[in-house]
Structures are given as C-alpha cells and as structure tokens.
Amino acid sequence: MANARRWVVIPAAGRGERFGASLPKQYAVVAGKTVLEHALACFNGLERLAGIVVAVASDDDRFARLWRPAAPVHTVVGGETRAASVAAALQWLHDGPAREDDWVLVHDAARPLLSRDDLNALVHESEQNGHGALLGVPVADTIKHADDGMVSETIPRDKLWRAMTPQMFRLGALRDALERAGPEVTDEAMAMEKAGMKPTIVRGSATNLKITTLNDLVMAEALFAMRAQTR
Ligand code: CTP
Numbered sequence: 001m002a003n004a005r006r007w008v009v010i011p012a013a014g015r016g017e018r019f020g021a022s023l024p025k026q027y028a029v030v031a032g033k034t035v036l037e038h039a040l041a042c043f044n045g046l047e048r049l050a051g052i053v054v055a056v057a058s059d060d061d062r063f064a065r066l067w068r069p070a071a072p073v074h075t076v077v078g079g080e081t082r083a084a085s086v087a088a089a090l091q092w093l094h095d096g097p098a099r100e101d102d103w104v105l106v107h108d109a110a111r112p113l114l115s116r117d118d119l120n121a122l123v124h125e126s127e128q129n130g131h132g133a134l135l136g137v138p139v140a141d142t143i144k145h146a147d148d149g150m151v152s153e154t155i156p157r158d159k160l161w162r163a164m165t166p167q168m169f170r171l172g173a174l175r176d177a178l179e180r181a182g183p184e185v186t187d188e189a190m191a192m193e194k195a196g197m198k199p200t201i202v203r204g205s206a207t208n209l210k211i212t213t214l215n216d217l218v219m220a221e222a223l224f225a226m227r228a229q230t231r
C-alpha cells in the first residue's frame with residue numbers, strides 16, 4: 001500500500017468570474033508563464049507520479065498549446081462546478097489506468113505557488129495515516145459574522161483554518177464521497193467530511209495563494225520575485 005501510485009487532478013474548467021478578465025484566470029501570465037503552467041510545474045519530480053488529469057472547459061482552446069510537464073497529461077471536459085470537474089477527472093481515472101487505492105492529489109489550477117516543502121509534508125502525512133490529508137493555514141485575523149455590513153458576533157478563531165490544495169485521498173474513497181456529496185461541495189475534504197471522515201489538515205504556507213481577483217495576481221508576481229531572489 002505504501003507504494004500506491006500517485007495521480008494529480010487539476011480542475012481548470014472555471015470561468016474566473018471574480019477575476020473579471022476576458023481570459024479565465026488560469027491563463028493569466030505571472031512570472032513569465034500562465035498560472036496553470038506554474039500549477040502543473042509544482043509537481044515536477046514528484047516520485048511515483050503516474051500522470052496528471054486536467055479538467056478543462058468544453059470550449060477550451062488554450063490548454064493544448066501550453067507547456068507540458070514530464071509526466072503524462074490527460075484532459076477531460078469539466079462540469080458546471082469545481083466538484084463536477086474533479087468528478088469527471090476521477091471517473092476517467094476509475095474507468096482507465098488507476099486503481100481504487102491509488103492516491104489522488106487534487107490541486108486548483110489557480111494556485112501557482114505551491115512549494116515543494118508543503119507538497120512533501122502533505123504526501124508524507126497522507127501516506128503515514130493511510131487515508132489522506134489537505135493543506136491549510138490557521139486563521140490569523142479576528143473573524144466577524146455580519147449581516148448587511150453590521151457585525152452581530154465575533155467567531156472564536158482558535159479552531160478555524162483556511163483550506164487549501166492539494167488535497168490528497170485514495171481514488172475509490174474520494175470518488176464515492178464526491179458522488180454522494182453532490183456537485184456543490186467546494187473541496188474534496190468537504191465531501192469526505194460529509195461521508196463521516198475527519199481528514200487531517202496539514203499546516204502549509206500562506207504563500208500557496210489562490211488567484212481569485214486581479215489583486216492576487218499582483219501578489220503572486222511579488223511572491224515569485226521574492227522566490228527568485230532567495231534562490
Ligand atoms: N473549477 C473547475 N470547474 C468549475 C469551476 C471551477 O474546474 N466549474 C476550477 C477553477 O478553474 C479553479 C478551481 O476550480 O482552478 C478553484 O475554483 P475558483 O477559484 O472558484 O475558480 P473559478 O470558478 O474559475 O472562479 P470564480 O468562482 O471567480 O468564477
């Protein structure tokens with residue numbers, strides 16, 4: 001079991017509505033490459049990586065022209081929600097080359113800055129506990145509950161985390177959980193929680209940011225520049 005293969009699934013079929021550009025954000029360029037190319041490159045050199053499945057929109061005509069990593073890449077057509085896009089990729093793995101106990105690492109196309117240390121920590125924890133895990137960071141700000149801009153309550157933050165990706169689970173367990181949870185869950189861990197599991201959250205780095213708005217792209221550019229300086 002310890003030697004189960006690893007697959008990466010990249011949901012990249014979103015339209016990036018909050019980003020608000022004419023191109024979906026995964027095709028925006030930062031530090032000389034598209035956000036999606038960076039996301040793919042994060043897995044370069046990962047041991048026992050059998051392949052990468054990318055879910056793209058049905059009208060996508062850009063992915064085929066991107067840089068390809070060394071691992072085999074397969075594309076599937078994504079769905080209306082992130083969960084549906086991930087489910088399409090898992091279905092392809094299930095019908096095709098993967099086994100039920102293989103590991104699947106699901107990683108947002110919109111996260112170009114995953115570090116090798118965070119990836120290694122996630123893989124290590126998942127393979128130790130045998131079920132899987134996700135990356136996250138503890139919430140640092142004071143959290144308010146507000147209706148129409150009026151604060152009614154402060155939520156204790158000591159047990160709150162921001163969930164990130166990758167999220168790593170066994171193919172069979174994840175496919176079952178997503179199927180039962182339906183298309184509205186916003187990450188894989190949420191589907192596992194609904195199935196009664198308690199996924200382990202591994203503390204990662206806040207620099208593993210998800211590009212949501214144009215401002216995040218500016219932040220990502222600065223983080224890549226810092227990374228280049230410290231090399
Ligand atoms: N995603 C997907 N299929 C969808 C919706 C989202 O594959 N139907 C992917 C996105 O491409 C992204 C990841 O899921 O890599 C995280 O979603 P999010 O940040 O919400 O991206 P978008 O849905 O594209 O952005 P927005 O919600 O602002 O429209």
Ligand code: MG
Pocket residue numbers: 014
């Ligand atoms: Mg979205």
